[in-house]
């Protein structure tokens with residue numbers, strides 16, 4: 009009797025352990041597949057040109073190591089590489105990063121890339137001169153940017169805000185609240201901040217310094 013109870017006990021915990029391991033291995037298969045599908049043709053979904061906020065302000069950024077978070081097809085990272093920065097791009101989609109390398113080659117620059125799941129990734133402390141993150145919303149990760157920067161380093165973040173919901177079907181939880189970026193980076197020196205709204209798109213952008 010005791011023996012069969014023990015067996016059932018062990019079987020139950022083994023099953024729970026196996027299920028939780030499978031779950032963590034497959035944590036975000038849908039994100040990876042979804043983005044690989046989106047990036048699966050020749051056209052650059054987000055274009056080959058960098059965001060205007062970066063073009064207007066790149067001269068403020070300290071030269072050195074840039075970490076491009078969720079780099080996608082590389083429009084911003086490649087632009088910074090052309091300006092003489094050393095760029096490492098991270099993304100869950102290998103198809104996106106392949107396109108980023110093609111864009112770099114077309115522009116005669118080198119970039120480094122790494123396929124990672126940012127929801128399960130640790131940033132090295134005191135390592136980067138610039139952390140760039142555009143149109144990728146992960147609030148807990150934003151809060152780790154400051155410690156990953158070298159002293160004097162800067163973050164550049166831009167993504168949709170709540171006003172964007174007027175123009176597009178978009179999940180509210182992925183949109184920034186009013187002044188949310190100012191709040192998240194309140195312990196840093198705010199160098200530039202804008203709320204942009206042209207009647208079709210609405211987003212917030214920030215540059216802040218450690």
Ligand SMILES: C[S@@+](CC[C@H](N)C(=O)[O-])C[C@H]1O[C@@H](n2cnc3c(N)ncnc32)[C@H](O)[C@@H]1O
Nearest residue numbers: 039043054078079080099100101125126142143
């Ligand atoms: C809207 S795109 C933005 C790409 C790029 N930052 C830009 O502005 O062109 C969002 C990017 O986040 C990446 N992504 C989504 N979930 C991710 C995750 N868990 N880990 C790493 N990258 C992820 C996607 O593959 C995609 O390239």
